[in-house]
Amino acid sequence: MNHPTPIETPPREPGRDAAFQKNLRASIQVFIALLALLVANVAVSYAGLGRSQHIAVALLISTLQAVLAAGVLMHLKSEKRIIRVVLVFTGVFFAGLMVLTMGSFANEVTASHVH
């Protein structure tokens, strides 16, 4: 296979380069944090917590991991407003989906309701 000849991208402004390097360092820090939180999640599963406490802690750790990954690795924290708006709507619909699905079981139809 012929490998393309490396070429330089257009020159970037110095201020933007500094911000870029800062973001890159943040990505590496997030990588280390994600691994540490993974270890924490596994450790919690051996800590002997009650089932509901364990579910709450495990999901909290996972949510923290997701926020770090989305915010830094996917650059959401510095992303344009329209994308954040789209994601807010997505979150609302996601929450609705969860509540409606689970709520449908809370309203069981029993024989006494049938006319």
Added chain:
Amino acid sequence: MEIPYGVQERPDTGLWNAKLGMWLFLASEVMLFGGLFASYATLRTYAPDWPKGSDFQNIPLGTFNTAVLITSSITMVMGWASLVMGQFGKFRLYMGLTLLLGVLFLGIKATEYRGKFEHYGVTLADGTVVTGHVESQDASRVVLLPDAKGGAAHEPMTLARSQIKRMIVFGPWYNTYLALYFTLTGLHALHLLAGVLVNLYLWGPGSRMWQREPERFTHRVECAGLFWHFVDLVWIFLFPILYLL
């Protein structure tokens, strides 16, 4: 005719086309996985009994696989960053590592799947349930290597067919937990496979675009990266709910 805003940002949104398109696609993916997560939550909440993930899964292997996927996310970022800095050679190195880690994840997942299909739950005539690997079997008997429980030594058990009431492999039909496990991890693995194929294209023949349109190629890698991170993000939730809880 050239399609506008392929590389340049639109003045009103501040985005180039593909990035907006990718985020809208990811929003639809959230709803796809959201439906399955809602099914999981509902089935688990209203089940009279639910197994622990560790009854069916190898936790150290699952943890290692999660670390593999997290590592692939940072190599993906480094690949994209290399392009932004104009270092095409480093891009190929990091993208190559991302591909290897993605394939390693799928390989480990395939090993886990194979293990499930060699594992049986055997209900004896007296109602006792024994789980383990079948070492050998014929028309009259089954030799089962039971799972170790609490560090106890496990010797092979020879069971007469007449003693066995029910014998089912750990497939999706074994119980609701395994049905959800195979559905969720199967869909996730398909996404990862799609990501590997896209990355392979960008690492190989697709990288020729770097010579002609470096900025557009960098954007393509950024979009592939967004998808890759999303797949990683889904796994960050799948791992605890299927392995740890």
